[in-house]
Amino acid sequence: MESVPLSQWEISEVRTVGDLRGLRACVRAWKREGHRVGFVPTMGNLHAGHFSLVELARRHAGRVVASVFVNPTQFGPDEDYLRYPRTLAEDSVGLVEHNCDLLFAPSIDVMYPFGPDHALRIHVPDVGDTLEGAHRPGHFDGVATVVAKLFTMVEPDLAVFGQKDWQQLLVVRRLVRELDMPLEILAGPIVREPDGLAMSSRNRYLNGRQRARATELHATLQWMHDSFVEGHVLAAIEGAAMRRLQRAGFEPDYAVVRRAEDLGMPAEGERTGLMALGAARLGDTRLIDNLAFD
Ligand code: PAF
Numbered sequence: 227m228e229s230v231p232l233s234q235w236e237i238s239e240v241r242t243v244g245d246l247r248g249l250r251a252c253v254r255a256w257k258r259e260g261h262r263v264g265f266v267p268t269m270g271n272l273h274a275g276h277f278s279l280v281e282l283a284r285r286h287a288g289r290v291v292a293s294v295f296v297n298p299t300q301f302g303p304d305e306d307y308l309r310y311p312r313t314l315a316e317d318s319v320g321l322v323e324h325n326c327d328l329l330f331a332p333s334i335d336v337m338y339p340f341g342p343d344h345a346l347r348i349h350v351p352d353v354g355d356t357l358e359g360a361h362r363p364g365h366f367d368g369v370a371t372v373v374a375k376l377f378t379m380v381e382p383d384l385a386v387f388g389q390k391d392w393q394q395l396l397v398v399r400r401l402v403r404e405l406d407m408p409l410e411i412l413a414g415p416i417v418r419e420p421d422g423l424a425m426s427s428r429n430r431y432l433n434g435r436q437r438a439r440a441t442e443l444h445a446t447l448q449w450m451h452d453s454f455v456e457g458h459v460l461a462a463i464e465g466a467a468m469r470r471l472q473r474a475g476f477e478p479d480y481a482v483v484r485r486a487e488d489l490g491m492p493a494e495g496e497r498t499g500l501m502a503l504g505a506a507r508l509g510d511t512r513l514i515d516n517l518a519f520d
Contacts, residue, residue: 238319238322239315239318239319240292240318240319240321240326240329241327241329242318242328242329242330242331243329244331244333245332245336246336246379249291249379253291253328254381256289256327257381261287261289262286262287263287263381263382263383263384264284264289264291264384264385264386265283265292265385266283266290266291266293266326266385266386267292267293267295268317269294269296269297269310270294270295270296270311270312270313270317271310271311271312271317272294272313272316272320273417274417275390275414275424275425275426276320276388277320277324278414278415280292280324280326282412282414283384283385283386283412284325286384286412287382287384289327289328290326290328291326291327291328291330291380291382292326293330293331293380294329294330294331295332295337295372295376296310296312297368297369298342299338299342299345299364299368299372300364300365300369301365301368302362302363305362306431311430314331330376330379330380337375346371347367347368347371348367349366349367349370350370350400350404352400353393353400353488354366354367354370354393356489357480357482357484359393361480361505366393366394369394369397370398373398373401374401377402383410384409384410384412385398385411385412386412386413387411387413387414388413388414389413389414389415389516390416390514390515390516391514392503392516393503395411416515416516418444419441422445423437423440423443423444424444424513424514424515428512429511429513431510431511432509432511433509436475436508436509439475439476439508440508440513442470442471442474442476443504443513443515444515446467446481446504447467447481447515447516447517450464450481450483450517451519453466454500454502460483464482464483467502467504468480468481471504471506477506477507477508478504478505479505479512480505481502481503482502482503483500483502483503485499487499489503498519500518500519500520501516501518501519502516502519503515503516
């Protein structure tokens with residue numbers, strides 16, 4: 227009989243649980259065995275950016291849990307909740323390939339026993355109110371609420387978030403600090419396509435022409451950085467960046483330079499700890515990106 231390579235017999239989908247009891251039994255058993263548990267929350271449709279977060283978690287924890295849950299409370303009424311790509315089977319295969327130990331894929335009822343419209347809401351002020359918070363009212367309330375719930379359910383020692391959603395990372399850090407949650411938050415670097423476009427599940431909405439133009443968002447942030455280094459006035463850089471995005475076919479929401487640590491406006495002469503952040507629509511697709519100046 228022909229010998230079958232071992233890999234064909236290996237498990238090709240990650241162990242998946244949808245209920246709290248199964249999740250807790252698994253995580254608590256690992257902790258009793260002395261493992262640190264790392265957690266990567268996602269909304270699925272996983273790509274190389276997500277997998278880099280799983281790998282980062284793996285480097286800091288003996289066991290890694292990922293979650294896939296398309297969270298209705300962080301989408302506005304006119305946003306893409308219904309069409310958001312749901313690819314659980316493919317995600318599961320990818321998670322195995324990146325050494326994830328457990329996938330938590332809860333239903334809406336598990337996450338929101340009183341229904342999403344009656345769910346408790348956590349509001350993170352200040353850092354949650356500006357930029358994305360201003361353009362997507364209620365978005366960060368939904369994010370903070372679901373992340374707090376996921377942390378309570380998974381009980382991880384550390385959780386990893388991508389720097390592409392920089393403001394989300396700041397919101398989560400504030401949440402953890404203010405609620406004294408006993409876990410560490412790690413940030414994973416932005417993963418980009420070869421032409422500079424930051425990886426995002428929403429990139430798949432772009433048609434060929436839009437995809438070719440989409441790289442201009444990153445190019446504009448890079449241009450903002452270069453103009454800043456040349457000593458141009460911030461307000462002028464921001465105005466020119468908005469016009470540049472419009473010329474490239476975007477409808478920009480913002481293109482700004484802010485303090486990375488709290489998204490406050492830089493004081494006059496402030497030169498360190500800054501970053502450019504941009505959000506712009508190409509057709510129906512809203513893209514965000516950022517670039518640290520240091
Ligand atoms: O970044 C995301 O995918 C989501 O906002 C998160 C953190 C999983 C919460 O739903």
